[in-house]
Amino acid sequence: MLVIYNIGISFYYLLVQFVSIFDAKAKAILIGQKQTLQKLKNEQHQDVIWFHCASVGEFEQGYPLLNKLRVQYPFHKYLITFYSPSGYQFVRAKYPAEWILYLPKDTQKNMRYFIEKVNPSLVFVVKYEFWFHLLNELKKKGIPTFLISGIFRENQLFFKPFFGAFFSSILKKFTHLFLQDLNSFELLNTIKIDSKSVSGDTRFDRVLENKKASFTDEKIEKFIQQNKVFIAGSCWNEDIEIIHSIIENLPADWKIILAPHEMNSFKTNWIKSSFQFYTDSSFPAESNILILDTMGLLSKLYRFSNLTYIGGGFGKGIHNILEPAVFEHPILIGPNYQKFNEAKRLIDLGCVFSILSKNQVPDLMTKIVLSPHYINEIKHKMASYIQENTNVSDRILVFLKEEGYLK
Helix, strand or coil: CHHHHHHHHHHHHHHHHHHCCCCHHHHHHHHHHHHHHHHCCCCCCCCEEEEEECCHHHHHHHHHHHHHHHHHCCCCEEEEEECCHHHHHHHHHHCCCCEEEECCCCCHHHHHHHHHHHCEEEEEEECCCCCHHHHHHHHHCCCCEEEEEECCCCCCHHHCCCCHHHHHHHHCCCCEEEECCHHHHHHHHCCCCCCEEECCCCHHHHHHHHHHCCCCCHHHHHHHCCCCEEEEEEECHHHHHHHHHHHHCCCCCCEEEEEECCHHHCCCCCCCCCEEECCCCCCCCCCCEEECCCCCCHHHHHHHCCEEEECCCCCCCCCCCHHHHCCCCCEEECCCCCCCHHHHHHHHCCCEEECCCHHHHHHHHHHHHCCHHHHHHHHHHHHHHHHHCCCHHHHHHHHHHHCCCCC
């Protein structure tokens, strides 16, 4: 099976090379991986704690634990690696002091070289990214390696009859798996993964940090003034029909912020009134629609929202609903949310509402937007839910100290 895996990796990178001819992200991956190996050529490090993240979302998920480690162990060096160019570019722009690299192509030679040069004392993989040679080389060198905020589903390869044995062997190379929920724990029991515990999801810690952090933005505050606000976050073209219907059913004095997931491909020809972009130098007074055409602001802007729609639910799956949920207001989503425990729980609590078609919007808007009593109920339920699920990073640190991985 390892032979098949290696062939698959080679074929995958041939495909990436081909796609890189006309795709900027694929090209960035190849250039970044090559530069990583070159950067490490004349380096040798000590006392490194290494976090690997697939992209931006996983970085945000792992950041609370990284911050706590940095405070308690300030003399260590901290490395953050990414597979995705979007994650790498986001952190490089927002946190220029961080040591960040691309993760090399997953071959035995690359990973052995990379690990020898970085020389980590602890490694944390956030949520997923189960590269065989990465984890195998860490295991062979006896480097403690942990999965944090792991979540598993029955339809994954680990639990399949034919491929399952190989992929479950990859999971066994972790020193310990910190899981989000009991369902993941029980699934891992079926493939005899023993070193695991349910600690929760570190995203709760991250969104609470975001809520507590002070934030001001003159452009946004000038745009909003004293009006109520509707935000459509991480939205795709597939979400437009629902967003359009929501806007049509809002009171006339509401302000609207649209945050496309992919700005370059997001359509705007459906917008009937005047609109403006965040990066515009001037703000027309008559405009009530703002398009957020910059990265890094959206999670902070949810504090201004009275109603939020989170995109992705008419595609592969919804984006992060905890970022707006921490600010305790109603959230609307599309139908594809089943992979997300927080969405299912908040729907059960009556705080998040899944929309199948635009025909549902008018009644739902009347129930939510025009009902102060209902809004207050949502506020209290969301506050309790967030509070019950925080301090995950602290629980992980306690385990690491008690087991002797941190002194």
